[in-house]
Amino acid sequence: MAQENQENKSGKLSRRDILAGLAALPLVGIVGYGLLRNKAEAEKLNSSLLSDIKPEIQSGIPPLIEGKTLRIGIIGSGGRGGYLMKAMGFVNPERIDEYTEKGKTDKYWAQYLEDFKAQDNLNIKITAICDVFDKNAEKGVAAGANAYRNGKGGKMDDTPKRFTTYTELIASPDVDAVVIATPDHWHVPVALEAARKGKHVYCEKPLSWSVAETYEIRKVVKESGIVFQLGHQGRQTESYNVAKSLIKQDVIGKISLIEVCTNRNDPNGAWVYDIDPEANEKTIDWKQFIGQAPWHDFSLERFFRWRCWWDYSTGLSGDLFTHEYDALNQILDLGIPNSAMASGGIYFFKDGRTVPDVLNMAMEYSDRDLTLLYSATLASEKNRGKVIMGHDAYLELSDTLIVSVDPQSTRYKEKLEQGLVEPFKPIFSYVPGQGAVDAVTSPTEKYFAGRGLLYTYRDGKAVDTTHLHLREWINCIRAGNGTQPSCNIDQAFEEAMTAHMGTISYKEGRRTYWDKEKEVIV
Amino acid sequence: MGYTKLQSFALVILRITIGWHFLYEGGVKILNPHWTAKSYLLDSGGFLKGFFEMIAGNQTLLSISDTANAWGLALIGLSLLLGIFTRYSSIAGIVLLLLYYLSHPAFPGIEYLFPSDGSYFIINKTLVELFALLVVFAFPTSHIFGLQRMIKSNKIFLA
Numbered sequence: 001m002a003q004e005n006q007e008n009k010s011g012k013l014s015r016r017d018i019l020a021g022l023a024a025l026p027l028v029g030i031v032g033y034g035l036l037r038n039k040a041e042a043e044k045l046n047s048s049l050l051s052d053i054k055p056e057i058q059s060g061i062p063p064l065i066e067g068k069t070l071r072i073g074i075i076g077s078g079g080r081g082g083y084l085m086k087a088m089g090f091v092n093p094e095r096i097d098e099y100t101e102k103g104k105t106d107k108y109w110a111q112y113l114e115d116f117k118a119q120d121n122l123n124i125k126i127t128a129i130c131d132v133f134d135k136n137a138e139k140g141v142a143a144g145a146n147a148y149r150n151g152k153g154g155k156m157d158d159t160p161k162r163f164t165t166y167t168e169l170i171a172s173p174d175v176d177a178v179v180i181a182t183p184d185h186w187h188v189p190v191a192l193e194a195a196r197k198g199k200h201v202y203c204e205k206p207l208s209w210s211v212a213e214t215y216e217i218r219k220v221v222k223e224s225g226i227v228f229q230l231g232h233q234g235r236q237t238e239s240y241n242v243a244k245s246l247i248k249q250d251v252i253g254k255i256s257l258i259e260v261c262t263n264r265n266d267p268n269g270a271w272v273y274d275i276d277p278e279a280n281e282k283t284i285d286w287k288q289f290i291g292q293a294p295w296h297d298f299s300l301e302r303f304f305r306w307r308c309w310w311d312y313s314t315g316l317s318g319d320l321f322t323h324e325y326d327a328l329n330q331i332l333d334l335g336i337p338n339s340a341m342a343s344g345g346i347y348f349f350k351d352g353r354t355v356p357d358v359l360n361m362a363m364e365y366s367d368r369d370l371t372l373l374y375s376a377t378l379a380s381e382k383n384r385g386k387v388i389m390g391h392d393a394y395l396e397l398s399d400t401l402i403v404s405v406d407p408q409s410t411r412y413k414e415k416l417e418q419g420l421v422e423p424f425k426p427i428f429s430y431v432p433g434q435g436a437v438d439a440v441t442s443p444t445e446k447y448f449a450g451r452g453l454l455y456t457y458r459d460g461k462a463v464d465t466t467h468l469h470l471r472e473w474i475n476c477i478r479a480g481n482g483t484q485p486s487c488n489i490d491q492a493f494e495e496a497m498t499a500h501m502g503t504i505s506y507k508e509g510r511r512t513y514w515d516k517e518k519e520v521i522v
Numbered sequence: 523m524g525y526t527k528l529q530s531f532a533l534v535i536l537r538i539t540i541g542w543h544f545l546y547e548g549g550v551k552i553l554n555p556h557w558t559a560k561s562y563l564l565d566s567g568g569f570l571k572g573f574f575e576m577i578a579g580n581q582t583l584l585s586i587s588d589t590a591n592a593w594g595l596a597l598i599g600l601s602l603l604l605g606i607f608t609r610y611s612s613i614a615g616i617v618l619l620l621l622y623y624l625s626h627p628a629f630p631g632i633e634y635l636f637p638s639d640g641s642y643f644i645i646n647k648t649l650v651e652l653f654a655l656l657v658v659f660a661f662p663t664s665h666i667f668g669l670q671r672m673i674k675s676n677k678i679f680l681a
Binding site: 013017018020021022023024025027028031032034035038039042107 | 554
């Protein structure tokens with residue numbers, strides 16, 4: 001040490017100084033070598049995986065087509081109807097106050113309100129409301145007048161007219177198009193009436209309650225030339241569109257099995273909804289509610305929890321399987337299966353319901369050489385995901401998309417042997433909002449992709465798929481050139497018939513078949 | 523300021539290994555055009571969770587923080603490794619590590635999506651590295667082993 005100090009004082013650069021000064025340089029070289037090696041590996045992986053595959057990613061939100069203000073009537077302004085109105089920009093002022101209040105302490109609600117206020121104005125007016133329950137109708141009227149998205153006491157637009165029957169609403173000259181959010185057994189009768197009167201229809205899923213009416217609505221919608229959209233907002237989910245493009249490019253190979261499921265485990269998810277204390281025979285038009293369903297004496301339970309009875313509902317197959325089915329029909333153009341086999345039972349919610357709370361269905365697409373398996377329970381939340389299984393890879397879908405390689409793959413055999421891809425590990429991941437599909441390379445990315453990180457949808461860029469779905473319908477109406485939206489009447493027909501095949505199989509305890517020529521379930 | 527040979531050796535090794543770690547971490551991020559701390563920030567916990575999530579949610583802030591982070595790591599690493607300006611770089615390194623720690627503090631009851639590579643209670647490896655950098659700051663060695671030695675010992679070199 002003493003010697004060093006002496007050297008320093010001398011002001012000359014000794015050999016020792018130079019050695020000790022530059023000794024770390026080779027270390028920088030080693031780290032640099034490590035970095036370049038890492039980069040080369042990553043590039044090799046990326047180029048070998050992504051070279052021949054071009055995933056299609058939609059960018060942005062389709063622009064609104066300009067035109068005159070569209071006048072919309074809402075038939076069914078209860079829970080779902082209220083949500084559809086929100087997706088169009090109309091919320092009850094009391095609810096706005098509620099969001100504002102909650103937003104003061106909870107960031108989620110502050111963001112929720114901000115997102116709602118930022119949602120595009122669709123240039124529509126809610127001119128008419130119809131609901132058989134007075135309170136729902138009044139809520140709908142209040143929401144419909146709130147064109148400026150204000151709280152109570154804020155500026156309101158014209159108050160929509162309340163109609164007591166859907167036929168009067170449809171006949172109104174102030175209505176150009178209707179949104180149907182009634183129980184299942186009312187979907188077709190209302191849609192038929194609207195189509196016959198030339199009013200455009202956005203109808204909640206499933207399309208129909210019975211097989212017979214399914215043919216009729218398809219025929220009438222086609223003849224009328226109205227714009228028809230079935231309410232499967234999953235059509236707007238980005239990852240489904242990316243999946244479609246990947247499958248088209250044969251990324252996962254020949255598909256033999258698709259597994260989808262429903263897993264819920266709470267009374268709300270099992271359709272045991274609250275009964276409104278203000279509801280009674282005076283405030284509910286029970287006769288109109290029953291409609292084409294078999295007669296039953298007034299029952300608040302049946303009114304609020306109608307999904308639990310076949311009399312008004314289509315059960316798990318029509319209500320929840322159709323979400324999964326429509327996603328797959330969008331991705332794979334599945335169409336109606338050749339056969340369906342269903343089983344299940346009422347195993348948990350023994351509350352007098354007639355629809356099962358556990359349902360398993362195997363649908364065979366023999367011309368496509370594949371099986372679609374659906375498995376549902378309303379009494380366990382263990383999520384089993386949505387998996388499309390191909391010979392070369394499997395694709396797991398939620399809001400995110402993950403493709404992982406099968407160790408026995410033919411297509412990726414060489415890459416597996418060269419260690420460029422690892423079996424069972426993700427090779428592609430797509431997280432909405434990221435705007436790019438990555439060949440997953442770093443352990444961190446693999447980990448997050450594997451966990452299906454959904455955050456990108458929450459960080460302020462989330463767009464409500466229901467808004468996009470309604471927007472597509474409204475754009476088609478404004479285009480006025482015969483263009484139909486993505487979930488048009490043909491897609492709806494396939495959805496309804498597929499669901500009915502499962503339901504009939506469950507109810508009759510037999511395998512049902514689809515006669516393609518005659519278009520009948522046998 | 524006299525160290526024994528063993529002390530000098532230990533301190534220099536500490537400085538160099540931390541520098542190596544920083545340089546490599548920074549370099550990997552700079553060389554990967556798709557790298558972003560977004561998911562890491564979104565996975566934050568502790569009392570500054572909201573702050574880090576806000577950065578992740580704002581594209582401008584995120585890209586500033588990504589660039590600053592990657593280049594910060596690399597430059598701090600280079601400085602520690604080469605033994606120059608290490609007083610400044612060790613402080614900057616401490617600040618960076620403190621931010622990492624605050625975004626993912628090892629407090630009981632907080633769970634992260636990203637698994638930890640060990641079991642920690644309040645003290646984790648980030649914090650240990652942070653305090654190791656404090657040692658590097660308190661016991662400088664660049665004048666013994668590093669570019670600093672050449673600068674100090676030769677005025678001409680400096681000019």
